Amino acid sequence: MHSNRSAFSRILLFFTTIAITTIVLYRNSERWLRSVLLYLSTADWARQIATSFPPAWQVASRFIAGETSQDAIRVSQAVNQMGLSATLNYLGESVDTAEDAAAAREAIIQLMQQIHQYGVNATVSVKPTQLGIHIGRDVVHENLQQLLTAAEKYDTRIRIDMEDSHVTDTTLDLYRRLRDDDQFGHRVGIVLQAYLYRTEADVKALIQEGAWVRFCKGAYKEPHELAFPEKADTDANFLKLSKQMLSEEARGRGMYPCFATHDEALIRAINQYVRQEQISKDAFEFQMLYGVRRDLQQELSAEGYRVRVYIPFGTAWYPYFMRRLAERPANLWFFLSNLVK
Ligand SMILES: Cc1cc2nc3c(=O)[nH]c(=O)nc-3n(C[C@H](O)[C@H](O)[C@H](O)COP(=O)(O)OP(=O)(O)OC[C@H]3O[C@@H](n4cnc5c(N)ncnc54)[C@H](O)[C@@H]3O)c2cc1C
Incomplete structure (x- = not known):
């Protein structure tokens, strides 16, 4: 056999x-x-x-901490010891029943409780399709609200990951609703993707709103009508919009950008811009995935930049x-x- x-x-x-x-x-x-x-x-x-x-x-498993939240906590502790912070992601997406969405919500609440219990320097990253965006707006909103309440209780923050372009508008709406309506709205952040044409306008709006934004290139299959087909154009857009998010106006409005990339050329270009404009290294951070460019993560941290590692865990690892x-x-x-x- x-x-x-x-x-x-x-x-x-x-x-x-x-x-x-x-x-x-x-x-x-x-x-x-x-x-x-x-x-x-x-x-x-x-x-x-x-x-x-x-x-x-x-x-x-090169890219995933393990199957349980204990694995994620253990890896986060090791990452924290190296001077890096973490964001933990309970793997799962595209759920199609309210029961599965509620189960994911409960697992994430338990994770936040453990972050608090073990004193880990970590936020959590969540996916709208894991929390029921395909089932209904009210379902996903209610789940996110409960997560925010738990984030307040356990003193952490929640980042809503950005998925494919079918849910971009709804995800941004949800983010704004939670940020504006919920009493714990300061604990929620959002993600934008440099490959989408629309992102330039989204960046402009989120600068006005002083948002807490993770900025990445984008990981999904998107049609040419919506996203740059050429990687070089995405890279150029990334740098252009990163500079906008670091502008005096953006910082003045309270924006805190998180540049999520392993692209060393882009990272060095951002750092050069930061030096040139005399922007504090505390005004932004870099984020990278667990298992990718560990050398660069540590190098940047040693140079005094803030670095956060995205640490996924769980059994639903296949699409990630x-x-x-x-x-x-x-x-x-x-x-x-x-x-x-
Ligand atoms: C912290 C974090 C959070 C993210 N959140 C989201 C999100 O919410 N929504 C979303 O659409 N996307 C998300 N992404 C993924 C992102 O959009 C890109 O798909 C991914 O980061 C690869 O692009 P890059 O910027 O690293 O640049 P690339 O140009 O793709 O890569 C630059 C270099 O990085 C290294 N590298 C990149 N990826 C890998 C890899 N998988 N394995 C090994 N080496 C690699 C290689 O050396 C490569 O040459 C996230 C990425 C990070 C780092």
């Missing part, structure tokens, strides 16, 4: 290698590969195959992991070679 599986894995590797080699010989290969991986990240059949294959989890593969094709090779070990 074992040798059958091993033989199957080797055959799979063989054909995949040929496929990838063929693909890389063609122009735009990376973009093509990225599209395939992003498609697979949402395909139920692919999730079932990958998650029933134990070696896949071994590779995925596939997005990480899509971001860097070299990870795919690492994944495939580990499958046959």
Whole structure:
């Protein structure tokens, strides 16, 4: 049985290698590969195959703290000891029943309780589709409200992650409603994505509102009508809008931008701008994913920059992991070679 599986894995590797080699010989290969991986990240059949294959989890665990909140707390403590802060994410998305959304909410409340109990320097990051955005606005709003109440009780903050463009408007509406209406509104933050054309206008509005914003490139498959097809354009937009979020006006209005990227060239360009404009290193932070560019995380921290690590945990790791593969094709090779070990 074992040798059958091993033989199957080797055959799979063989054909995949040929496929990838063929693909890389063609122009735009990376973009093509990225599209395939992003498609697979949402395909139920692919999730079932990958998650029933134990070696896949071994590779995925490079990016994931573990299956339980205790794992996430343990990793956060280690990260804190290195001088970095954390944001913890209980993995899960696209739930379609109110019961599942409520279960996720309760797990996140328990996580906040543990953050408090262990004195960890961490916030939490949550996904609207995990908390019921597809079920109804009231469902997700009610769940987020309960999370904010818990955040107040356990003295932490909540960041609403940004998912694909189907939910951008609703997510921004929810964020604003919570921030403005809820008595604990100062404990909620939002995310914007540099690849969307609309983001320039969103940045402008959020500067006026003095928001707490994470700024990333964007991890989902988006149509060309909505997002820059060329990576270079996304990168240029990232730098341009980062500078706007660091402007005197933005800082004056209380904006606190968090630049979520591993792109060293962009990070160095932001740092150069900060030096040139004599902006305090406390006026912003960098954020990176657990398992990605640890060297850079520590280097920036040693240089006196604030760095926060996004630490996911839980059993619903498949879509998160596939997005990480899509971001860097070299990870795919690492994944495939580990499958046959
Ligand atoms: C803290 C944090 C929170 C995020 N939250 C969201 C969110 O709410 N919504 C959303 O759409 N996206 C989110 N993202 C993902 C983000 O949008 C990008 O998809 C991801 O960060 C890759 O882009 P990059 O900025 O690192 O630049 P890229 O140009 O993709 O990468 C730059 C360099 O970073 C390294 N790198 C990047 N990704 C990986 C990887 N997976 N494995 C190994 N090396 C890698 C490589 O060296 C690469 O050359 C988040 C990212 C971070 C860091």
